[in-house]
Amino acid sequence: VFVIPPLAVVLILLLGPVVFLSLYSLNLRTNIPGTPTALDWSNWQDFLFGQGNPFRGRFFYSLEITLLVSVATTAGAYPLAYYLAFIARRFRYPLLLLLIAPFFTSYLLRIVAWSDVMLNDNGVVNQVLWALHLETRGTAVGWLLYSNFSIFLVLFYAWIPFVALPIFAVLENMDHRLIEAATDLGASRVSAFWRVTFPLSLPGVISAFVFVLIPTTGEFIAPLYVGGPGNQLFGNEIQSFFGSSPNWNYGAVLAIALIATVLVLMLLFGRFLNTDLRQGVEPAR
Amino acid sequence: VLASCGGTAQNAGAATPTPTARPPITAESGQLSVLEWSGYEAAGTKAQTNGLTAGKQYTDAYGTSGITYSYITNDDQALQKATSGGPFDVIHPCHENLQDYVNRGLVQPWDTKLLPSFSELNPFLVKAGQWNGKQYLIPWDWGYGSLLYRADKIDAADATGWELAWNPKYAGKVSLWNGASTNFEIAALKLGINPKNMDTLSSSQVQLAKQALIQQKPLNKLYWDSEYSQEQPNFQSGTVWITYAWQDSLVSMKAAGLNAAFLTPRQGRLSWFCGFMLGAKTQNYYHAHKYVESFINADACVQMTNLYYYGTANTNVTPDKIQNQDLAASLDLGNPRAIVSGNNHLQSWSPNRSALELAWQEVVAS
Numbered sequence: 001v002f003v004i005p006p007l008a009v010v011l012i013l014l015l016g017p018v019v020f021l022s023l024y025s026l027n028l029r030t031n032i033p034g035t036p037t038a039l040d041w042s043n044w045q046d047f048l049f050g051q052g053n054p055f056r057g058r059f060f061y062s063l064e065i066t067l068l069v070s071v072a073t074t075a076g077a078y079p080l081a082y083y084l085a086f087i088a089r090r091f092r093y094p095l096l097l098l099l100i101a102p103f104f105t106s107y108l109l110r111i112v113a114w115s116d117v118m119l120n121d122n123g124v125v126n127q128v129l130w131a132l133h134l135e136t137r138g139t140a141v142g143w144l145l146y147s148n149f150s151i152f153l154v155l156f157y158a159w160i161p162f163v164a165l166p167i168f169a170v171l172e173n174m175d176h177r178l179i180e181a182a183t184d185l186g187a188s189r190v191s192a193f194w195r196v197t198f199p200l201s202l203p204g205v206i207s208a209f210v211f212v213l214i215p216t217t218g219e220f221i222a223p224l225y226v227g228g229p230g231n232q233l234f235g236n237e238i239q240s241f242f243g244s245s246p247n248w249n250y251g252a253v254l255a256i257a258l259i260a261t262v263l264v265l266m267l268l269f270g271r272f273l274n275t276d277l278r279q280g281v282e283p284a285r
Numbered sequence: 286v287l288a289s290c291g292g293t294a295q296n297a298g299a300a301t302p303t304p305t306a307r308p309p310i311t312a313e314s315g316q317l318s319v320l321e322w323s324g325y326e327a328a329g330t331k332a333q334t335n336g337l338t339a340g341k342q343y344t345d346a347y348g349t350s351g352i353t354y355s356y357i358t359n360d361d362q363a364l365q366k367a368t369s370g371g372p373f374d375v376i377h378p379c380h381e382n383l384q385d386y387v388n389r390g391l392v393q394p395w396d397t398k399l400l401p402s403f404s405e406l407n408p409f410l411v412k413a414g415q416w417n418g419k420q421y422l423i424p425w426d427w428g429y430g431s432l433l434y435r436a437d438k439i440d441a442a443d444a445t446g447w448e449l450a451w452n453p454k455y456a457g458k459v460s461l462w463n464g465a466s467t468n469f470e471i472a473a474l475k476l477g478i479n480p481k482n483m484d485t486l487s488s489s490q491v492q493l494a495k496q497a498l499i500q501q502k503p504l505n506k507l508y509w510d511s512e513y514s515q516e517q518p519n520f521q522s523g524t525v526w527i528t529y530a531w532q533d534s535l536v537s538m539k540a541a542g543l544n545a546a547f548l549t550p551r552q553g554r555l556s557w558f559c560g561f562m563l564g565a566k567t568q569n570y571y572h573a574h575k576y577v578e579s580f581i582n583a584d585a586c587v588q589m590t591n592l593y594y595y596g597t598a599n600t601n602v603t604p605d606k607i608q609n610q611d612l613a614a615s616l617d618l619g620n621p622r623a624i625v626s627g628n629n630h631l632q633s634w635s636p637n638r639s640a641l642e643l644a645w646q647e648v649v650a651s
Binding site for chain 1: 358359361362364365368369388389390457463464465502503505506507508510518519522523524639642643645646647649650651
């Protein structure tokens with residue numbers, strides 16, 4: 001009985017907007033007063049089957065970027081988590097705190113810092129390159145900002161601490177006697193890692209991958225500030241349809257398509273999220 | 286006293302609403318919600334960091350704590366925010382979507398008798414701010430849209446028309462505005478379409494313009510949304526050499542020591558005028574009038590012109606009051622009909638704006 005009120009609130013807050021979006025996507029509602037509404041699938045048909053539809057193309061492009069960022073961030077976070085769990089010893093919690101310290105400031109401010117302080121033509125990175133004579137003074141590296149590189153870098157930076165946490169949790173709580181047993185039985189450190197440590201940490205790795213994959217699928221802030229015209233992600237299209245070039249009906253089609261994609265990803269990876277990360281055991285069957 | 290400050294003979298043609306029983310200003314909360322462009326906040330508010338003194342009369346009298354600003358970055362967005370957000374007491378859009386604001390029931394006519402400076406406003410702009418004979422828009426600022434470019438980086442021979450933004454020589458150094466209607470107007474002018482038709486493009490012309498913008502897209506470093514946090518910083522840092530801009534950017538970039546020039550395209554510049562609208566649901570009717578009066582009075586307008594070098598609607602801002610006479614002359618600031626004179630093309634209402642917005646989205650996504 002006590003669960004019903006919060007459950008109702010969650011359902012209303014989660015499903016209500018989706019229902020409204022669905023109505024917009026089918027032209028049963030409109031954001032322009034006075035515009036007639038009637039069931040119309042044409043926006044869906046255009047998005048799904050329209051020849052050379054640019055929004056569909058942007059959708060797949062965004063998925064590629066998202067996958068790339070997720071894989072790279074997870075791969076980058078693993079050594080970090082490993083260092084914290086196995087090498088840092090008594091410094092691991094202070095170091096963990098340092099790792100997440102930037103997140104006490106707003107995400108937007110950190111992105112603007114990358115854009116305006118670090119990567120722009122007179123930014124820190126170019127200044128360092130000039131000081132080291134790796135680039136002619138006054139000549140900025142063109143792909144540092146408003147590029148795929150800058151989007152990738154900012155998303156990598158933004159997500160790596162979060163991604164390191166579930167891996168760290170698994171490694172930290174792993175039964176270290178198994179690794180000792182492997183080395184006692186003659187396994188090298190590398191072999192013990194690949195045959196014992198890594199397989200046991202997979203639930204954390206997959207959880208970490210999902211942690212970054214799902215939110216970045218709808219990312220729009222980072223591309224908005226550090227992406228160029230050719231690097232905007234699917235989330236930017238949705239944002240623009242609801243903001244600067246308003247067409248909520250078409251925007252709702254894109255938003256529902258994105259929600260459906262995230263749901264599919266959740267179903268695909270959800271089983272791994274059920275695993276108790278502290279156990280460091282194989283994924284749930 | 287207020288009646289004596291009413292409109293001129295011509296302005297008096299604008300019907301004012303029948304007086305209705307409204308609570309006096311002392312009974313209003315004074316919590317003003319304003320939909321505004323960045324840089325135009327009232328003097329004294331924390332948000333006003335550019336040095337504009339307009340609005341000072343109001344904030345001196347009523348303080349700053351009651352004013353809340355919401356921001357717009359283009360006119361399509363302004364209309365959408367006014368429709369789905371708010372309600373706003375005062376809105377500062379440009380004139381082209383005036384009829385949409387009225388038809389959507391978002392605004393109500395001003396009582397021009399409550400605006401002592403109304404009689405000083407440019408009759409041409411006042412007339413253009415009317416719809417169905419009622420004064421829905423109080424004109425305030427006007428200016429031009431063109432390409433701002435680095436004269437020390439761009440060959441003079443290349444800087445003759447809008448095609449400068451399409452010149453592959455400057456790939457990666459161009460930045461157009463993320464404004465759907467404006468970019469289609471630019472593309473139309475570049476394609477040689479009659480400027481009179483730039484806001485009434487046929488379907489085939491929209492497709493042509495869209496293709497031209499898709500062709501131009503790779504040359505852009507970015508499409509800017511914010512003048513002060515994107516357009517001007519990127520131009521100043523040298524990240525871009527050619528950007529769509531309004532004339533205040535010319536002033537700012539020259540002040541920053543850059544060799545900047547404001548293109549006079551052979552196809553003509555774009556021109557615009559903006560002003561204040563009164564929210565239909567405002568509970569601060571008299572506060573809203575006081576607020577707008579503090580912007581349209583001559584002192585505020587002179588200072589705004591000397592800060593941004595935009596034209597103002599107040600006819601008491603004569604050329605002799607403008608500090609940089611050469612710049613004022615080059616921008617024709619003394620001409621009350623400058624925005625429709627010569628080779629200037631006033632941005633106007635587009636009957637197929639939805640199609641343009643979708644086409645622009647396709648350009649961005651392509």
